[in-house]
Amino acid sequence: MCGIIAYAGEKDGREIVLKGLKKLDYRGYDSWGIAGISEEKIWLHKTTGTVNTDLVGGPSNITIGHTRWATTGRVNKANAHPQLSNDNKIALVHNGIIDNYLKIKDNLTRKGYEFSSETDTETIPNLIQSHMEGKKEGFIEAFRETLKELQGSYAIAAINNNTLAFARQDSPLVIGVGEKEIYIASDTSPFLDKTNKVIFLDEGDWGYYKDGELAIFDSKDNKKEIKAEEIKWQQEDEHTKKQDFPHYMLKEIYEQPNTILKSAEQPNLEEAKQAIKESSEIFLTGSGTSYNACLAASSFFSKQGKRATPILASEHQDIEHFFDNTKTMIIVSQSGETADLIEVVDKAKAKDVRIIGIINVPGSTLWRKSDIVLGMNAGQEIGVASTKAYTATLIIFSKLTGKQTNEQELSNYLTQKIKPWHSQVKELIKKINKDLFIIGRGEAVSYAKETALKVKEVSYIRAEGMAGGELKHGTLALIEENTPVIAITTPKTRQDLVNNALEIRSRGGYIIGIDKEKQECYDYFIPCKYPILSVIPGQLLAYELSISKGYNPDKPRNLAKSVTVK
Numbered sequence: 001m002c003g004i005i006a007y008a009g010e011k012d013g014r015e016i017v018l019k020g021l022k023k024l025d026y027r028g029y030d031s032w033g034i035a036g037i038s039e040e041k042i043w044l045h046k047t048t049g050t051v052n053t054d055l056v057g058g059p060s061n062i063t064i065g066h067t068r069w070a071t072t073g074r075v076n077k078a079n080a081h082p083q084l085s086n087d088n089k090i091a092l093v094h095n096g097i098i099d100n101y102l103k104i105k106d107n108l109t110r111k112g113y114e115f116s117s118e119t120d121t122e123t124i125p126n127l128i129q130s131h132m133e134g135k136k137e138g139f140i141e142a143f144r145e146t147l148k149e150l151q152g153s154y155a156i157a158a159i160n161n162n163t164l165a166f167a168r169q170d171s172p173l174v175i176g177v178g179e180k181e182i183y184i185a186s187d188t189s190p191f192l193d194k195t196n197k198v199i200f201l202d203e204g205d206w207g208y209y210k211d212g213e214l215a216i217f218d219s220k221d222n223k224k225e226i227k228a229e230e231i232k233w234q235q236e237d238e239h240t241k242k243q244d245f246p247h248y249m250l251k252e253i254y255e256q257p258n259t260i261l262k263s264a265e266q267p268n269l270e271e272a273k274q275a276i277k278e279s280s281e282i283f284l285t286g287s288g289t290s291y292n293a294c295l296a297a298s299s300f301f302s303k304q305g306k307r308a309t310p311i312l313a314s315e316h317q318d319i320e321h322f323f324d325n326t327k328t329m330i331i332v333s334q335s336g337e338t339a340d341l342i343e344v345v346d347k348a349k350a351k352d353v354r355i356i357g358i359i360n361v362p363g364s365t366l367w368r369k370s371d372i373v374l375g376m377n378a379g380q381e382i383g384v385a386s387t388k389a390y391t392a393t394l395i396i397f398s399k400l401t402g403k404q405t406n407e408q409e410l411s412n413y414l415t416q417k418i419k420p421w422h423s424q425v426k427e428l429i430k431k432i433n434k435d436l437f438i439i440g441r442g443e444a445v446s447y448a449k450e451t452a453l454k455v456k457e458v459s460y461i462r463a464e465g466m467a468g469g470e471l472k473h474g475t476l477a478l479i480e481e482n483t484p485v486i487a488i489t490t491p492k493t494r495q496d497l498v499n500n501a502l503e504i505r506s507r508g509g510y511i512i513g514i515d516k517e518k519q520e521c522y523d524y525f526i527p528c529k530y531p532i533l534s535v536i537p538g539q540l541l542a543y544e545l546s547i548s549k550g551y552n553p554d555k556p557r558n559l560a561k562s563v564t565v566k
C-alpha cells in the first residue's frame, strides 16, 4: 500500500528518496512522486507508473517521496503525492484516509482555496497554510493545529522552508536516525542500508526535524525522550535480490526449504505454550493468507485437544464481547501492519486479552503490540503474494500445538521435490483457463483456500478453495466436463476426500490429486508426503499460470503488500 520516505540532513536527499521509493516497490502502488526544496522554493515531480530513479528537481536537504495506492481519487498525476498547498510553500505526503476531508475542503473552498486533485490528502497542506495565515513563522504550530482537526488515519510527512514535520495516527511511520540526518518512512526497508537506529512512533505521535534538532511529542503534546532502538533485521541481499530467479515470487517459493528450518527456531515458544495452557479460550486472527494459516492452526489445536477459534480480522465484531483477561489471541501477520488486524488487537488489548504474535517484520506495529512474539524468520517477502510466510507460520503453529513435525525432514523432502513439482505444474497449466476448484478436509481446507487465493491473486483465474464435504451442498452444480479440481488429502481425511473426488469425476471433472499415494480417481497426480507442504505445488501452479498469461506475478493488479487501510 502507499509508502513514504523522507530525508532531512546535510546531504542532497533526492537520490536517497528515489532509491528509498524503489525499495518500497514491494508494497504495490500505482503512482509516485517526490518534492524537495531548492533555493528556498519547493519543486515537485510526480507521475503514474513505476518509480524511476533518475534525478529530478534541484539539490535538496529536505526531501519527501511517496508511492500511492489509490484510495480517495483515481490513479492519475494530479492525485499522486506529494500534494501542495495553494501558496506552494508546503508539500505533503500521506498514507491513510481522512474521514472528514469533505468538510475541511468545503470550509477551505469558502475561504477561497482551490483544489487540483480528488484526494483527501490535498486538504491537509491547505489546512496547514490556512493556520499559518497572518503569521510570519508558525509552520510547526500550524501543523499541530491541523492534526487536531483531522479525523481518520494518517501517516504524514510535510516540508516547509527548513522543516520536516511528521505525524502518525493509525498508520505506520518510523524514524531512522543517522549522523546529523533523519529518515521518515512507512517501514524501515527504505533506509535500513543507511542506519539501523530506529524510533517507532506511537499512535498520535508527531514532531519535526529542524536545524539538526529532532523533536517528538505524544498525542498530548508532551515532549518525548529521543530513544532509538537498534534493529537487527538487515535486509540482506539474500532476501532483496532476485538472484537468478525471474521473479521474487518464484525465488520466495524456492526459499522454503530454508525458511521452514529458520521458522522452527523459536526462543519464546515455551512462554507462548504456557500462556496458551493458562487460557480459557484461544482466538486465531489474521487476514488473507495469514487467516488461512489460522484455519490450519485451528485443526492442529483441535487434534491436541484444545479448541481455538479462527476469526477473520475484519470480522471481529461478533466476538468482541467475549474478550477478557483469561483469553489469548494468536495473531498472524507477515507485514505486521495490517489495519484490520491492528483494529481487533487494540480492542482485545483494551480488555487485557493476551496477544501472541506470529509476525515476520521485526519492529512492525503488530510485533510491538504483541505480548509474546514468535518471529516467522522468513526474511523480507517482496512478492505481493505471500508464500514463504505461510509455510513458516504453519511450522510455528505445528511447534506451538505440539504436532509431531520434523522440520529437517520436511526441508530435505522439499529440496528434493520442488523442481519436479515445478515441472509438473507446467504440464498442468493447459488444463486450467476458466474456473478452478480446490478441495480439502480438516487442515487441508486451509491449504485448499490458500492455493485458491494464490491462483486468484496472480493469474486472475477464478479459483475456489473449500471443504470437500461442502461440494454436494451447492458448488457441485458448477462442475462440467473437464472442470479442473485439485484434491488435497491428509491421512485422516483421505477416504472422505476421495469420495468427494469421485462425485466430481462422475460429473466430468478433471481431478488433480495432491497426495502421498496415487488414488484411482486421480486424472493427474502430484506426490506429496507431508500435507503441511501441500500448498507449495499450488504456489508454483499460480506462478506458472500468471507467467503463461503474461502477467507480472510480483505485482498483481489492485493489490498491495501491506494493507494499511481498513
Ligand code: F6R
Residues within 6 Å of the ligand: 286, 287, 288, 289, 290, 291, 332, 333, 334, 335, 336, 337, 338, 341, 384, 385, 386, 387, 453, 457, 561, 562, 563
Ligand atoms: C495474499 C496476501 C494477503 C495477506 C493479507 C494479510 O498473498 O499476501 O492475503 O496475507 O493482506 O497481510 P499480513 O500477513 O501482512 O497481515
